[in-house]
Amino acid sequence: MSDLSSTLQSIILDLDGTLYVNEGVSHEIEQVACELVASGRGLSTAQGCRILRSTRAMLTEELGSEPALSLVCAELGIELPEFHQALQDRVRPERYLNNDTALQHLLGSLAERYRLFVYSNNNYPLVQKILALLGVEHLFSRLYTIEFCWRPKPDSEALEQVLNDIGGPPESFLFVGDRQHIDLLPPAQRGIATLLVRQVADLLQIHKLLGLLH
Numbered sequence: 678m679s680d681l682s683s684t685l686q687s688i689i690l691d692l693d694g695t696l697y698v699n700e701g702v703s704h705e706i707e708q709v710a711c712e713l714v715a716s717g718r719g720l721s722t723a724q725g726c727r728i729l730r731s732t733r734a735m736l737t738e739e740l741g742s743e744p745a746l747s748l749v750c751a752e753l754g755i756e757l758p759e760f761h762q763a764l765q766d767r768v769r770p771e772r773y774l775n776n777d778t779a780l781q782h783l784l785g786s787l788a789e790r791y792r793l794f795v796y797s798n799n800n801y802p803l804v805q806k807i808l809a810l811l812g813v814e815h816l817f818s819r820l821y822t823i824e825f826c827w828r829p830k831p832d833s834e835a836l837e838q839v840l841n842d843i844g845g846p847p848e849s850f851l852f853v854g855d856r857q858h859i860d861l862l863p864p865a866q867r868g869i870a871t872l873l874v875r876q877v878a879d880l881l882q883i884h885k886l887l888g889l890l891h
């Protein structure tokens with residue numbers, strides 16, 4: 678890890694929970710899933726939420742870690758395109774997110790030296806909208822969203838396609854995310870450097886890792 682700064686070319690960042698942390702947006706995303714579960718079964722949204730939560734708990738037990746929301750929805754018979762269309766129609770990040778100058782500085786200094794990418798289970802229209810609200814959309818070379826191959830993280834085939842598309846050896850990548858099993862385990866299994874973050878300020882760890890702090 679110590680010589681990562683000499684081999685690194687591409688930093689691949691998760692979006693939700695990594696480049697911003699916001700209760701309002703995550704609640705709206707969860708609510709959309711609850712509403713789809715409910716409407717498919719003729720239930721109230723509250724009942725839909727209970728089913729979603731118990732299914733998530735069951736899968737967490739089975740898998741040994743909390744699954745991505747896409748996987749919980751798939752388990753409940755909600756197709757990915759249907760889920761993402763509903764997210765696009767109903768989630769309003771503009772209610773919660775603003776220009777983030779700290780994030781702009783953190784990512785801006787990295788973008789001077791490395792290529793930055795987003796790799797997210799979220800869909801392209803929402804990812805683009807969120808990045809624009811935060812004021813960082815111009816800093817990324819490419820956005821890998823659910824539309825790229827419709828295989829939510831963690832997925833080794835999708836990861837392979839992302840890595841091939843970016844190009845470069847394992848030591849040229851750094852993956853950054855807020856969920857170990859979903860964002861970081863598959864690249865780590867390929868010997869790729871990873872960094873777990875819990876809040877936006879943790880992104881400063883990237884600069885420390887690369888020796889960019891004086």
Ligand SMILES: [Mg+2]
Nearest residue numbers: 691693694855
């Ligand atoms: Mg995340």
